[in-house]
Amino acid sequence: xxxxxxxxxxxxxxxxxxxxxxxxxxxxxxxxxxxxxxxxxxxxxxxxxxxxxxxxxxxxxxxxxxxxxxxxxxxxxxxxxxxxxxxxxxxxxxxxxxxxxxxxxxxxxxxxxxxxxxxxxxxxxxxxxxxxxxxxxxxxxxxxxxxxxxxxxxxxxxxxxxxxxxxxxxxxxxxxxxxxxxxxxxxxxxxxxxxxxxxxxxxxxxxxxxxxxxxxxxxxxxxxxxxxxxxxxxxxxxxxxxxxxxxxxxxxxxxxxxxxxxxxxxxxxxxxxxxxxxxxxxxxxxxxxxxxxxxxxxxxxxxxxxxxxxxxxxxxxxxxxxxxxxxxxxxxxxxxxxxxxxxxxxxxxxxxxxxxxxxxxxxxxxxxxxxxxxxxxxxxxxxxxxxxxxxxxxxxxxxxxxxxxxxxxxxxxxxxxxxxxxxxxxxx
Ligand code: HEC
Ligand code: HEC
Ligand code: HEC
Ligand code: HEC
Ligand code: HEC
Ligand code: HEC
Ligand code: HEC
Numbered sequence: 260x261x262x263x264x265x266x267x268x269x270x271x272x273x274x275x276x277x278x279x280x281x282x283x284x285x286x287x288x289x290x291x292x293x294x295x296x297x298x299x300x301x302x303x304x305x306x307x308x309x310x311x312x313x314x315x316x317x318x319x320x321x322x323x324x325x326x327x328x329x330x331x332x333x334x335x336x337x338x339x340x341x342x343x344x345x346x347x348x349x350x351x352x353x354x355x356x357x358x359x360x361x362x363x364x365x366x367x368x369x370x371x372x373x374x375x376x377x378x379x380x381x382x383x384x385x386x387x388x389x390x391x392x393x394x395x396x397x398x399x400x401x402x403x404x405x406x407x408x409x410x411x412x413x414x415x416x417x418x419x420x421x422x423x424x425x426x427x428x429x430x431x432x433x434x435x436x437x438x439x440x441x442x443x444x445x446x447x448x449x450x451x452x453x454x455x456x457x458x459x460x461x462x463x464x465x466x467x468x469x470x471x472x473x474x475x476x477x478x479x480x481x482x483x484x485x486x487x488x489x490x491x492x493x494x495x496x497x498x499x500x501x502x503x504x505x506x507x508x509x510x511x512x513x514x515x516x517x518x519x520x521x522x523x524x525x526x527x528x529x530x531x532x533x534x535x536x537x538x539x540x541x542x543x544x545x546x547x548x549x550x551x552x553x554x555x556x557x558x559x560x561x562x563x564x565x566x567x568x569x570x571x572x573x574x575x576x577x578x579x580x581x582x583x584x585x586x587x588x589x590x591x592x593x594x595x596x597x598x599x600x601x602x603x604x605x606x607x608x609x610x611x612x613x614x615x616x617x618x619x620x621x622x623x624x625x626x627x628x629x630x631x632x633x634x635x636x637x638x639x640x641x642x643x644x645x646x647x648x649x650x651x652x653x654x655x656x657x658x659x660x661x662x663x664x665x666x667x668x669x670x671x672x673x674x675x676x677x678x679x680x681x682x683x684x685x686x687x
Contacts, residue, residue, distance in 0.1 A: 309476045310455050310539075313489035317482040320490070323497060333596040336481035338398035340452045343376055347395045349403055350420035350427050352376065359418045359427040361650070361657065365437045367418045369427060378405070378416045380438045388440055390416060394479065396452050400598060401662055402647065404430055406444055411459070411471040413444040421649045423662060428649035435650055435659070446470050450538040451527040454478040454485040486523065486593065488542030510543035517586055522547040524587045525570035529554070530563070566646040572667035582611065601633040608634045622676065629683055635665075640675040642666045 308314035321328040331337050341347045351357055352371040360366040364383045369376070379389040390407045397403035401423065405416040417438040419430040433439050449456035457476035484490050492508040500507075512520060526541045532551040541550055563571055569587070579585050587593075590607045597603055609631070612618050620630060625637075643661030650657050 308491075309457060309478060310484075310489070313491050314484050315489075315491040315494045317484070319494045320483045323494075327594050330592075330594045330596070331483070334594055335398040335400055335596065335598075336486075336593065339481055340394060340396050340449070340479040342479065343392035343395050343405065344374070345371070345376075348376060348392060348405070348420070349399045349422070356426070359429070361429070361436055361438070367427075367438050369418065378418055378438075380417075380440075382437075388438075390414075390440055392416065394477075396448070401664070402431075402649075408472075411474070413472055414440065415442045415444055416440070419649075421651070421662065424649065424651050424660075426651065428651050431647050431649070435657075446472075446537065447531065447534060449477065450534075452481070454480065454482045455539060485539075486543075512543060512588075515543060517584060519544055519546075520586045520588060521570065521574070524593075526550060528567060528587075529570040530566075530568045564644055564646045566644040566662075566664055569667045573669070576667070576669040578611070578669050585611075601635050605632055605634045608638075624680070625676075626683065629679065633679075636679050637672060637676050638669050639665050639667065640672055 308316050317328075350369060352369055357369040358366055359369075366381050368379050368381060370379060371377075376392040377389050378392070380387040390409075392405045393408050394406040394413070395403055396406060399420075399422060402419055402421045404419040406413050407416060415430055417430055417433055417440060418427050420426070421428050429435065430442075433442070446456045446458050455476065455478040457473045458470040459473055488510060490509055493506065496507045497503065512523070515523075522545065523543055525547050526538055526545075529547070529551075532554050535550055535552060538550050541547075573579050573585075573587070589610070590604060591597075612620065612634075620634070622637075641663040642665075644664050645661065647662040647664070648659050649662065651660050652658075653660075
């Protein structure tokens with residue numbers, strides 16, 4: 260809101276002005292233009308999109324796609340990054356829950372004053388460094404991590420919040436013994452977690468940490484056009500031709516090839532890779548091979564960490580290899596929030612696997628009540644991630660614990676079956 264804090268007008272000056280009708284009108288005009296400016300900020304459709312004139316902004320899509328839009332508001336893509344606020348930060352700012360201690364002498368305290376939130380380092384009780392929460396990364400399904408601006412760079416805060424333990428803990432990959440405030444965030448992070456992050460040097464979209472962010476040029480959250488591509492021409496055409504109920508100037512996703520449909524999701528769901536160019540310009544129909552160098556290090560799906568590697572894992576599964584049409588969309592509606600809805604997911608398995616097709620589950624020991632309502636815990640179990648680990652308090656000792664993420668290698672896991680059946684027996 261820098262634009263609003265121009266020359267300040269004192270109350271005395273105002274009372275002098277009201278005697279001059281012309282100036283009075285000018286004041287009203289200014290007030291109205293400020294109001295219009297604020298409503299512009301709220302309504303993206305009226306402001307120029309930082310990505311260029313071919314983008315319309317999500318707000319525009321709402322008018323004609325209300326259903327999709329309403330679901331999308333609760334979706335993890337929409338909420339994967341946002342500005343820091345009391346509502347968007349999930350961790351607690353009240354004592355004693357607002358402290359993360361590395362050991363007896365080093366700790367970080369999370370504290371709030373008015374609308375500002377800080378992480379403050381203490382060493383032997385003495386206050387050291389303090390930084391501000393500016394951006395929240397993570398919708399909070401599993402975890403949130405926090406970023407701050409310093410000049411034109413962005414850094415990650417040392418302490419993150421983990422849902423599984425309901426507590427603050429050290430940010431993944433950070434030192435285990437003391438707070439570290441100096442990890443710069445390259446724009447590739449925003450490439451997967453936002454819709455735009457313009458930087459001033461020729462953007463490499465890379466792991467380059469010398470990039471300089473342009474102020475006010477970030478679009479947080481993954482918006483409609485981040486997945487569907489620029490859609491101003493589509494919105495304009497459909498607005499001018501309300502009688503035309505067929506979609507123009509927008510990619511029809513179910514007419515894309517299977518590989519193109521997979522690439523649309525894999526661009527963000529195949530792990531951090533060395534980019535050829537920034538992935539922000541990826542749109543339906545683009546090829547992933549034009550954006551990343553071949554991932555030479557990781558070829559074996561069994562070896563890959565479960566975190567963020569859904570594409571490689573599903574493509575190594577028999578369901579993908581032995582069918583011609585399975586894609587991410589066989590199981591996921593990318594606009595909805597269907598977390599933990601095992602019945603809905605199991606129904607999608609049964610679109611292909613059924614007694615009639617002679618390819619139903621061959622484990623006859625499984626009672627029907629779990630068999631048909633939860634294929635998932637047996638065939639896609641949650642597994643510990645090596646990439647996402649947190650230092651947490653276990654009986655007064657700080658221990659590294661892995662976060663659990665569902666594997667997309669759909670296959671037979673005899674040990675998981677035993678666990679699921681044991682839990683079932685206990686309940687009956
Ligand atoms: C003035 C109305 C209007 C606006 C505004 C509008 N659309 Fe559409 N859109 C339509 C109509 C009509 C269709 C065709 C019928 C349908 O699929 O719902 C369509 C279809 C689509 C499709 C489906 C293509 C397919 O697979 O068949 C997508 C994706 C889409 N719009 C995205 C968007 C996005 C993104 C925005 C915002 C930038 C947007 N639309 C704004 C009217 C609109
Ligand atoms: C621009 C990057 C990007 C693209 C493109 C993308 N995703 Fe995601 N997706 C993410 C990120 C980041 C998260 C983690 C969100 C969070 O919880 O903060 C995520 C989370 C998810 C989740 C878990 C949350 C939930 O809603 O259950 C599913 C499922 C998912 N994506 C499916 C898809 C599918 C299917 C596609 C392709 C149509 C896709 N994604 C395309 C970045 C992307
Ligand atoms: C190549 C794409 C990609 C890049 C780059 C990436 N992420 Fe992610 N991130 C994902 C996806 C996909 C998920 C969710 C799926 C999963 O965890 O397997 C995710 C999950 C997360 C989550 C947990 C979200 C939740 O709600 O549970 C956090 C926090 C996160 N990432 C932070 C970061 C930070 C910080 C960076 C940059 C240093 C980063 N990510 C870089 C794709 C990416
Ligand atoms: C994570 C990527 C992603 C995001 C974000 C996203 N979409 Fe989609 N959308 C898709 C995919 C993939 C399909 C094709 C679904 C299918 O064929 O099963 C689709 C289909 C559609 C369709 C046609 C089918 C339907 O469900 O009506 C419309 C319209 C649409 N999207 C509009 C939007 C609008 C509007 C937004 C923002 C509010 C949005 N999408 C956000 C990926 C996305
Ligand atoms: C698009 C169709 C399709 C969908 C959807 C699908 N599968 Fe499959 N799946 C197949 C095909 C084809 C095979 C290869 C062998 C066969 O026909 O059983 C297979 C194989 C399997 C196997 C044997 C794997 C192995 O390594 O031997 C299991 C287990 C399995 N699927 C479970 C599931 C589960 C659980 C789901 C839902 C989460 C699911 N499938 C969804 C088509 C599908
Ligand atoms: C055969 C069905 C199936 C296919 C195909 C599939 N998924 Fe999933 N996916 C699931 C199920 C089931 C879950 C677990 C949902 C839950 O626990 O709420 C899941 C969970 C996820 C999650 C959240 C993981 C976590 O634990 O945080 C992400 C992200 C995701 N899928 C992305 C994708 C992407 C991207 C693709 C395509 C590359 C894909 N999925 C293909 C069935 C599938
Ligand atoms: C309690 C765990 C459990 C549940 C629930 C379960 N399965 Fe299985 N499934 C297994 C085990 C174990 C096997 C291997 C049995 C054997 O051949 O020894 C198996 C085998 C399979 C196979 C391989 C068939 C073959 O021989 O190639 C498919 C396909 C399959 N299951 C699909 C499903 C689907 C779809 C669901 C949900 C409708 C489901 N399963 C639910 C444990 C389970």
